[in-house]
Amino acid sequence: MPTTSRWADPRADTPDAGSPAAGSTNSEDLDAVRERAQWLALAVAGSGTGIWDRNVVTGEIRYSAAWKAILGYTENELTDRIEDSYQRLHPDDLPYVQAAMQDHFEGRTESYEVEHRIRCKDGRYKWICSRGKVTSRDSAGRALRMVGTSTDITSIREMAEQLRETVDLITNLTDQVPGLVFQCSRGPDGRMAFPYVSAGISDIYELAPEAVARDATCIEALIHPDDLAAYRASFDESAASLASWHLEYRVCLPAQGLRWRLGDAKPQRLSEGATVWHGFITDITERKRIESELQELATTDGLTRLANRRHFMGCLEAHFAYLRRTNGLPAAILMFDLDHFKAINDRWGHAVGDEALRHFADILRMELRSVDMAGRLGGEEFAVLLTLADLDDARVVGQRIQRRLATQSLSCGQETIPLSVSIGVTQMRMDDVAAEAALSRSDQALYRAKKKGRNRIECV
Template structure:
């Protein structure tokens, strides 16, 4: 008696558990084609206990037309022993005409002596809400993917393992433009990206990720890449890092093409620092460089340097006789001579009008005078012509050294200007030192 009460209780617990899970039970007689459903199974589709037939044909009619062949094929595979069990997800028509998604699982429980299926028992679970949630998730993922693919540049997820290996598990379609690569080429290894980074920027590129990973500071870098089709391009990367439990670091961010911005910045820098007529540094830029070199010499007690001031002789007479266009050509002509005579470490600038200045590194006053003489000789030998006429050009030069006891670099420029005044006063086409 006690045993029967226990069995009854277990059956009740099982029935309650099945009912509470939104699951129904079915029992199919394969030979007669009958299928019986539990009350919970019928409730899933909105039927009362006495409203469904036991005909398997009626069961197939409730299947969504697009799912019918698939469900019947899965059933045959199990009947014929090709699968261990029967499990399918499909749509089924409810009493009110709507379709629900269900998951049906079953297994043949008896076969005849030849292995033919006789009876099959299984369960059906309503998975409509799960499928709807999955569909919403797919739509959301699709929307996000479409949005990121439309964003100019590259949206990415980058991972760095503790041993330094890097990969880009997710990249948007922009990788085709930013790196001329396909997403699958960087999913497991980012070496192909490093191969595109300009050699002069590669160490900085690598170090930027190391530093960001160490401090978890945002990653920001402007760097160059050399692409097979686009050639040399500028890229800017920005991303936020996150440390994972396994010690790896993950960044989420974007990379954009800043080539045009860099070109404009370069042009603006040139306009701000270059004399438009001669293409030499203008007065402001020359003075800035002179002051920087003076400060460097003071810090390092470096080797001597000299400043030369140049003034084209009788320049007003050239403008008056041949016109300002020829005067401009004379200025360009002299600027070219300066550049030919100077070393890479030296610097020439146009201070204004017909006045020029040169900073000679590693040179004392005597050495500067020799350079000035070479410039005068080249100016005398490389004549400027206008039509059939030859325009005589000479230049007066003032020379001084940068002195560590000067208050600033302006003091040296002032001395060279005084020496230049003496050269002009004493007959022009001369070099004077101060």
């Protein structure tokens, strides 16, 4: 049987002008039919699509010229046997191609459609998409004829593969970055979700990506209660102004416990009113720890762990400014000096002297409220800021500190080291030029206490 395709000439199935049928057909209609047939053939050829027609009973299959051209063959270079066509299929694709066709023959599918590789004339493989449908069956429902198309999709598959490789590369890169790369969306109703998150979500939030893909309430459940309002407000402000989102906040995680997070993202408004952020969240717990240590080093006396002179004076000035601004309730200042401290160093050594200073600092911490502040100003001199206290209140506090110091003695081996403290007390005044003026008055009161015999309290 000749293998010449019936689609080799777009006019092959159209009667020519000299045929008997032409006499019974209007010439204008005939020309229109021919023109449509030509346009259809050109459209099919230009789309990279070939047509095939299979006789299911005999195994004969005919191909259009365009179908053969996809594989690099000329009109008369292919046989019309289905067995030969199977030989051109990639071995890995042959089983599922045959299975898909058999499913359609037996009526289990509405049509036949598969993507597979096929060998070209030069030995290379191309990807094609084949679609077909049984057009006639016998009385028992057995397939007799099947017609279909094959389209070269090699370039589409290559682009898809390149895209997949690009996506894989980006995913691998983001998954390897310490932290969380994310896309966050917020609808007009305020509901937030994270459609994309990198693998870092398991470390940043101890969650799986699917847990936040549609609803991010599980993240809010991890935010530290003291930071939750700021977390929500930061997204509100970013969405309203389209300013970058930037926030340091704490999370409470089941396995890691309390951790610090830093989030940065840029927002974008979508046409339907939603806001989308693309950004990054990282763990700054270690940075916060270092900052805290540096802050402590800068503000704390290394020996007693009380505020150092600079930090105490800064807080004193800030509280004085607050009182002046608000005409607030009174505050008192107490100055302390450990009695005969030089004698302790001379007799028991500086190590014991240091222990005496730490011992007194511990007593101050036990006697003061959380709203009060104690500092070491230098040597054996200490100061305390009592908020919401007048001179009488300050005197009572001073007496409690003296009694505790007397009853909780410091020991050195078998010996007990007697400790006492002199105290000068004053009150902040609205007409003070600065907080330093009040501190100077308490220092003068302290001098009087020492001059009058030590281990006593003087107020001014």
